[in-house]
Amino acid sequence: MSEDKTKRNRDIIRIILIAVLAIVVTGAILKINEGVKEREAIQAEYDATRANLTSKLDSISIELNGKILEISDLGGDIDSLIILKDSITSERDQLQRTRRANKALIQRLDKKVNGYEELLLAKDVEIADLKRINDELLEENNELKIDKNELNETITAAAERERQYQQKISLAAKHRAENIKIFNINSRGREKEGNFRKRQAQKIKVTFNIAENDVAPVAGHKIMIQLVDPSGNVIFDVARGSGSFKVDGKEQFYTAMQEIVFDNSKQELSFVYDKGSQFDTGDYKVIILADTYEMGIGTFNVR
Template sequence: MSDSTKEVIQEPKPKGSNKSIYFIVLGVLVVLLVIKVVLDQKEKSELTDYYTTELEASQQKLDRISEELAQKIHDIDSLGGDITELLATQKEIEKERKQLQNTRQANRQLIGRLRRKTDGYQELLKEKDKEITRLTKLSEELFAENTNLKEDKNELSRSIVSLNENKKELEDKVAVASRLKAEGIHIYAVAKNGKERESIFKNRHLKQLKVIFNIAKNDVAPLEGKEIIIRIVDKNGQVVFDINKGSGSFMLDGKETFYTASKDVLFDNSNQQLSFLYDKGSDYESGVYKMEVFTDGYLMGAKSFTVK
């Protein structure tokens, strides 16, 4: 047999084997596609959960920032600081919070924007903490200064009160020291013939009553006009007076009382002598009488005499 006859005649492959390979490859691709879809869906779900969690965290962070901001506004305003910027920020945060409440699905852009916003707000709060510290320190310094000023004011008030009390005390002393005094008082009974008698009087010798005294020198008293008043009081405490003969009334210890006679003089600090002559017009009842000298509502001097 020749070589040509020895060639082995190859049998053609069956068409079914190609189809098997095709279906195997197709199956693998489908499996891979299913796996990819499942993995993509899982990744999407995980990403959605992540964004949702981040959104909730951002909302909570905004809530905390809003509360802190409200407290900062109160603190700075109570310390007298400027809250214009904080009020604008508060308004912006409230707007952000409302937008988040209406957001149903978060995304990367939203989360990124919220992070930047909250970071900025927190940085602002830190700056305002520094401002509150500064304002608090300033307020404490001002309070200390104000306390010192109040203490100085109180001390000044006490000093003024003390000065006024001393002034009043000095004025009272001056007022007492400036009071005029009647000295060298003499009382005479003047008879019809003009004869004067001193000591115990009898009615027949007592046509008129004469009073003489000097105003003692007083360097403290001002040189000015004075109304000098004499008052004759009987044993029953009744004042001898007659309106038709120059008697009148004056205030003594807050009460109105009668006087017997008066005279206007200019006090000149010369130890000047004054003389009063009073005609009662009727007999005096027996007893002890008291003659008193007044001016400006105070007693200058007094002396008693007796009528029998």
């Protein structure tokens, strides 16, 4: 009788253990399923957003292509718009290739889409002006109401408006340097931001970010710094990486240069320049250039 009871107890314990194990396994399976469903939901949301952005980029590209043709027919300048269209196509292709959820890419392209939509609106105004100008010219020619001088003045005014439009687009696409910091580096390699004493360093480090610009296309640029001494001269040494460039036919010098591809990711750049001798006392400027135009200026003082 005792053996039967013992056997029954063991069976009961075995049943309880099996039940507990089944509950644990079931819970684990449910948790795994929840994780899978959550990842699937995130991926599904990303896929939907990606499809929506791809559709927007396609729509913008098609609309921009139509405006390029229209502006070309009206005699406007389309070179910058063709470059912009190629950039939009490249961004759409990058988005289509990115299958895994990428929040940063989506946010960046969403901002750029807003910028492109604003640009399309600006082009509508330009097209309306060009149409009006062309219509006026046609009507005036047909009715023989203006002479050659008046016609030339109208064409000149139209060209000036077109030049102003292109100038606005060029200005919007220019890059800016932000978070400019200047450090001196002593003989032991230690960095200190700000002003310094003459005996402390002969080497400086300049760091900065390229500000976001949703209008500027992805493109290569030469980023240069001009280290200007208290006398107003650019510190220049070919043996240490310096060189020159031309602006409006005039030669200018740079202290250091590096080439980059702008990708609108707030890229951080760093320049380290070893002067090879002590800095003279006085106020210095660090002028940051992209190709030939100024991006920003930093200053420091040597006591």
